[in-house]
Amino acid sequence: xxxxxxxxxxxxxxxxxxxxFRALAEALLKYTFNLSYRMTYNAADAEDLTQEILxxxxxxxGRYDAAQPFLPWFRxxxxxxxxxxKERLANRRTAPLDPELAPGVEGASPSDPSERLRxxxxxxxxxxxxxxxxxxxxxLGVAEIASTMKVPVGTVKTWLFRAREALKERLKPHxxxxx
Amino acid sequence: xxxxxxxxxLQDYLDGALSEPAKAAIDRxxxxxxxxxxxxxxxxxxxxxxxxxxxIEPPAGLADRVMARLSRPAPGWxxxxxxxxxxxxxxxxxxxxxxxxxxxxxxxxxxxxxTLEAPSLGPLxxxxxxxx
Ligand SMILES: [Zn+2]
Numbered sequence: 001x002x003x004x005x006x007x008x009x010x011x012x013x014x015x016x017x018x019x020x021f022r023a024l025a026e027a028l029l030k031y032t033f034n035l036s037y038r039m040t041y042n043a044a045d046a047e048d049l050t051q052e053i054l055x056x057x058x059x060x061x062g063r064y065d066a067a068q069p070f071l072p073w074f075r076x077x078x079x080x081x082x083x084x085x086k087e088r089l090a091n092r093r094t095a096p097l098d099p100e101l102a103p104g105v106e107g108a109s110p111s112d113p114s115e116r117l118r119x120x121x122x123x124x125x126x127x128x129x130x131x132x133x134x135x136x137x138x139x140l141g142v143a144e145i146a147s148t149m150k151v152p153v154g155t156v157k158t159w160l161f162r163a164r165e166a167l168k169e170r171l172k173p174h175x176x177x178x179x
Numbered sequence: 180x181x182x183x184x185x186x187x188x189l190q191d192y193l194d195g196a197l198s199e200p201a202k203a204a205i206d207r208x209x210x211x212x213x214x215x216x217x218x219x220x221x222x223x224x225x226x227x228x229x230x231x232x233x234x235i236e237p238p239a240g241l242a243d244r245v246m247a248r249l250s251r252p253a254p255g256w257x258x259x260x261x262x263x264x265x266x267x268x269x270x271x272x273x274x275x276x277x278x279x280x281x282x283x284x285x286x287x288x289x290x291x292x293x294t295l296e297a298p299s300l301g302p303l304x305x306x307x308x309x310x311x
Contacts, residue, residue: 001234021249026242033237047238054245117228136229161190167229168221 001137003031005070014061021061025054032078038133039082041122049085056081075148079130086126113171120170128163131156180208182215192219193226 005027012020029050036049057077064073121129127149134140134148142160146153185205191197192205209216 018246018249022242022246025245029237029242030234033241034234037235038232043238047241047244050237050241051245051248055248058249113224114228117225132229136232137234164222164225164229167225168218171224172217172221 001031001034002071003028010070011066014064014066021058025057028054028057028074034137035078035133036082038121038137039086039126039129041118045089049082052085053078053081072144072148075134076150079134079148082130083126086129116170117167120167124163124166128159128166131159132163135160180204182208182212185209185215189219189222193223 005024009020009023009027013024032053033046033050036053037043037046040046040049057074060077064070121132124132130149131145134145135142140148142153142156146156149156185192185208188197188201188205192202197205205219209219
């Protein structure tokens with residue numbers, strides 16, 4: 001999924017034109033919401049994060065260098081914002097969960113493999129979630145993910161591998177039901 | 180091909196990016212090794228689940244809510260403004276109370292050194308980024 005941004009909309013939005021910024025936000029809305037959903041797997045959190053990302057875009061649009069392609073720049077703004085947002089959320093939610101509700105607790109895990117995987121992704125470190133979102137939402141290559149996240153290519157490979165390993169381990173005990 | 184070796188090619192194997200002989204070598208190992216066969220199946224399941232996650236539609240009105248948030252100061256600034264306004268009201272109130280309840284000669288000692296009055300808030304708020 002790759003959003004299409006008309007040049008004229010971008011140019012006018014950079015000059016502070018509200019209507020153009022709205023058009024820009026609308027052009028980016030579905031992409032941003034899907035990216036946010038894959039960082040949260042929760043519709044309410046995804047909406048909150050989408051709003052944060054688009055507000056951050058508005059605040060930073062003046063710093064965007066129009067000589068550079070827009071989407072890679074926006075991806076960096078969005079993923080930075082998402083990682084900060086997840087950190088703040090983690091700090092707010094450090095209170096111990098009710099063990100009955102905590103994910104991964106035997107007996108509380110859903111039997112639906114798709115739901116188990118969703119829970120497993122929710123439990124991954126935010127950096128792994130970002131890699132997975134960029135890789136599987138947009139089919140981005142490892143090099144593009146690395147330049148978005150400003151980390152070495154090897155780090156992205158390691159994160160993607162560990163993420164899939166962790167998901168696979170969560171799924172494995174239930175493989176006989178999936179085939 | 181050993182249990183460790185084939186894993187080095189796992190991603191390309193899952194992506195279907197391996198040469199035919201390399202793929203055949205891995206398939207031979209998986210056919211003989213129950214543990215690796217289960218492992219490869221789990222990896223394939225995870226890969227296809229990740230790749231097949233449907234795109235979802237944003238909730239109705241989300242663009243409106245984003246634009247509405249652009250039109251008001253950030254929550255941090257709103258708290259700050261409320262604090263400034265409360266402090267100003269308190270100072271003005273203190274001054275008035277002092278004027279009423281205190282003998283004239285004590286007013287100077289009660290009155291705070293700096294008195295914020297409503298008209299002086301304008302430039303302060305503007306400096307704080309507030310746009311009425
Ligand atoms: Zn083996």
